[in-house]
Amino acid sequence: MKYVIVGSGPAGVTAAETLRANDPQGEILLIGDEPGPPYSRMAIPYLLEGSIGEEGTRLRPDRDHFDRLQVALLEARVESLDSEDRLLVLSDGGRVQFDRLLLATGSRPVNPPVEGLDSPLVRHCWTLEDARHIMDHASQGSRVVLLGAGFIGCIIMEALVKRGVRLTVVEAGDRMVPRMMDQVAGHLIERWCIEQGIDVRTSTRINLVEGNEKGLRLQLEPGGDLEADLLVVAAGVVPNTGFLEGSGVTVEQGIRVDARQQTSVPAIYAAGDVCEGVDWDGGHGIHAIQPMAVETARVAALNMAGRETEHVGSMDMNVLDTLGLIATSFGRWQGVEGGDTASLLDERRFRYLKLQFEGERLIGAITLGTTDQVGALRGLIQSRRRLGRWKERLMQDPTRFMEAWAAIAS
Amino acid sequence: MVKRYRNNKENEMQRSLSLDPEKCTGCLQCEMACSNEYEGRFNPAHSRIKVFAFHDEGRFVPYTCTQCADAWCRNACPVDAIAIDANTGAKVIVENRCVGCKVCTIACPFGTVNYDHTRGKVMKCDLCGGDPACARACPTGAITWVDADWTGYDRMRQWAEKTDNAAHV
Numbered sequence: 001m002k003y004v005i006v007g008s009g010p011a012g013v014t015a016a017e018t019l020r021a022n023d024p025q026g027e028i029l030l031i032g033d034e035p036g037p038p039y040s041r042m043a044i045p046y047l048l049e050g051s052i053g054e055e056g057t058r059l060r061p062d063r064d065h066f067d068r069l070q071v072a073l074l075e076a077r078v079e080s081l082d083s084e085d086r087l088l089v090l091s092d093g094g095r096v097q098f099d100r101l102l103l104a105t106g107s108r109p110v111n112p113p114v115e116g117l118d119s120p121l122v123r124h125c126w127t128l129e130d131a132r133h134i135m136d137h138a139s140q141g142s143r144v145v146l147l148g149a150g151f152i153g154c155i156i157m158e159a160l161v162k163r164g165v166r167l168t169v170v171e172a173g174d175r176m177v178p179r180m181m182d183q184v185a186g187h188l189i190e191r192w193c194i195e196q197g198i199d200v201r202t203s204t205r206i207n208l209v210e211g212n213e214k215g216l217r218l219q220l221e222p223g224g225d226l227e228a229d230l231l232v233v234a235a236g237v238v239p240n241t242g243f244l245e246g247s248g249v250t251v252e253q254g255i256r257v258d259a260r261q262q263t264s265v266p267a268i269y270a271a272g273d274v275c276e277g278v279d280w281d282g283g284h285g286i287h288a289i290q291p292m293a294v295e296t297a298r299v300a301a302l303n304m305a306g307r308e309t310e311h312v313g314s315m316d317m318n319v320l321d322t323l324g325l326i327a328t329s330f331g332r333w334q335g336v337e338g339g340d341t342a343s344l345l346d347e348r349r350f351r352y353l354k355l356q357f358e359g360e361r362l363i364g365a366i367t368l369g370t371t372d373q374v375g376a377l378r379g380l381i382q383s384r385r386r387l388g389r390w391k392e393r394l395m396q397d398p399t400r401f402m403e404a405w406a407a408i409a410s
Numbered sequence: 411m412v413k414r415y416r417n418n419k420e421n422e423m424q425r426s427l428s429l430d431p432e433k434c435t436g437c438l439q440c441e442m443a444c445s446n447e448y449e450g451r452f453n454p455a456h457s458r459i460k461v462f463a464f465h466d467e468g469r470f471v472p473y474t475c476t477q478c479a480d481a482w483c484r485n486a487c488p489v490d491a492i493a494i495d496a497n498t499g500a501k502v503i504v505e506n507r508c509v510g511c512k513v514c515t516i517a518c519p520f521g522t523v524n525y526d527h528t529r530g531k532v533m534k535c536d537l538c539g540g541d542p543a544c545a546r547a548c549p550t551g552a553i554t555w556v557d558a559d560w561t562g563y564d565r566m567r568q569w570a571e572k573t574d575n576a577a578h579v
């Protein structure tokens with residue numbers, strides 16, 4: 001059996017390991033287009049702030065890891081897929097045959113429609129290569145502008161501040177992290193950033209970027225002109241599916257997969273940021289987050305190795321450390337129609353807790369300023385346990401979620 | 411019901427932490443012992459075992475990491491900073507690799523990996539390398555370190571089955 005995996009991020013690497021654990025004989029080839037050993041994008045903020053070196057970004061620290069598992073690594077870019085002949089075509093013209101294929105190509109950052117983003121001092125913060133570039137240009141005293149105050153923007157803010165830059169954050173939306181936090185939490189995070197000395201401009205657009213290797217001039221609306229030494233664009237990501245054109249693999253928002261992570265074509269699977277799979281509560285969607293990349297990859301690999309396994313469904317879960325203010329959100333934190341909400345807010349101390357219920361079940365949560373036992377929120381939500389008497393208790397005092405879980409699970 | 415929080419080395423007699431709420435009186439000796447083990451002083455805020463008190467029912471429930479066979483925390487870690495102790499099967503934080511990203515704290519559905527603000531790293535039960543301080547400290551035998559002759563995937567399986575029964579508490 002020849003297994004081929006495209007993409008050597010967390011999803012690809014986890015799949016390779018799971019395949020090996022379940023099929024000691026099979027041939028496993030892991031193809032990735034980024035140079036160097038497989039690394040973790042999530043480690044980039046810690047590289048930027050200098051708490052780790054590039055070595056520390058590796059997905060697996062042991063240099064012989066892949067050799068020992070007899071997983072072959074190939075640095076190459078896949079250009080197209082011929083599903084019928086089970087063949088991949090590489091950008092250098094090479095061809096790779098497979099019996100079972102996993103697509104784990106992740107996502108890539110997108111640009112908002114702003115003129116001038118092709119300037120050399122404009123950079124995403126998505127790859128190790130981007131990080132090296134940012135480190136070259138974001139040093140003590142340099143003027144850095146961050147376009148986008150979403151999850152990635154917030155998570156690299158601390159690293160930029162620790163590098164000693166003068167930071168301006170420009171966000172078109174009316175609050176920070178709109179896709180992960182509600183109004184209340186988004187505004188609290190914004191106030192927190194401002195109190196930490198960051199120049200935050202929400203409801204602001206960049207209309208034009210002009211510049212060369214020496215410097216940038218940005219036209220803001222409202223706000224006029226702003227000079228900068230570096231512009232970091234963190235305005236969202238889309239799945240890497242371009243190479244699938246004409247392959248017969250169904251792509252909607254991402255690569256559509258069933259509960260076994262199989263695509264519309266038998267023997268071809270997808271996992272991680274690139275897949276659009278089943279959700280924990282019956283829907284379908286993309287969840288471009290590390291824990292889901294790994295979980296979907298495990299399920300895909302088990303099925304590829306012949307062990308029928310269904311995914312319980314992906315769920316949104318994020319933990320965000322914005323300059324020391326820690327926030328989490330889980331599941332349907334927005335709530336649902338006809339559901340109940342319990343919340344507690346202490347604006348002065350930047351503390352907030354919100355639970356969303358549907359009937360007797362917890363379906364979503366947001367926390368701000370507390371990290372204790374937050375994993376229990378995942379447990380309560382994803383296990384879909386009925387809360388019984390604890391529903392009322394949690395409505396009265398949402399901070400008792402861990403007690404509720406201990407009582408229910410014990 | 412007695413809970414066994416075991417390790418997962420297959421086909422081998424190993425020991426596991428057994429928690430019995432029936433015997434727990436809520437004295438919190440385990441929390442003291444655990445925090446002492448962790449940072450050399452008594453500080454229940456940094457205990458990796460917690461006792462939940464349900465005063466209405468006069469019930470106390472000691473609660474800690476179940477050392478899952480297929481650990482959610484370990485799988486989620488982006489930099490391979492959670493290792494398996496070859497002796498005990500415990501999932502152990504490798505402090506010099508942990509970057510403090512906290513993803514394990516939301517991935518663990520039991521809420522038993524927690525962020526330590528003072529160190530900028532996470533902390534969880536490591537079974538004290540095979541001689542758990544909580545079990546030594548417990549005066550009532552509610553926490554014991556016992557021989558486990560089973561590999562016990564049941565708790566994981568139970569969780570994964572998304573059991574839908576009402577909570578009788």
Ligand SMILES: Cc1cc2nc3c(=O)[nH]c(=O)nc-3n(C[C@H](O)[C@H](O)[C@H](O)COP(=O)(O)OP(=O)(O)OC[C@H]3O[C@@H](n4cnc5c(N)ncnc54)[C@H](O)[C@@H]3O)c2cc1C
Pocket residue numbers: 006007008009010011012031032033034040041042043044045076077078079104105106107125126127152155156240243271272273274288289290291293318319511513
């Ligand atoms: C700065 C930063 C911070 C983050 N922080 C968090 C966080 O705190 N929590 C969280 O949950 N998530 C976080 N993420 C997101 C997380 O990194 C992703 O969800 C995760 O990397 C997805 O894994 P993946 O394996 O699906 O894709 P990726 O890690 O993107 O890996 C896919 C690989 O496939 C390669 N590839 C793509 N197309 C081809 C092709 N045609 N041929 C060959 N190779 C190809 C790509 O170059 C890449 O190397 C962060 C991301 C960044 C950038």
Ligand code: SF4
Pocket residue numbers: 474475476477478481482483484501517518519520521522523534
């Ligand atoms: S910390 Fe949580 S996920 Fe990790 S082994 Fe313990 S119970 Fe399992």
Ligand code: SF4
Pocket residue numbers: 486487488489490491492503507508509510511512513514515531532
């Ligand atoms: S906090 Fe540390 S142990 Fe936990 S996932 Fe992040 S790097 Fe791994």
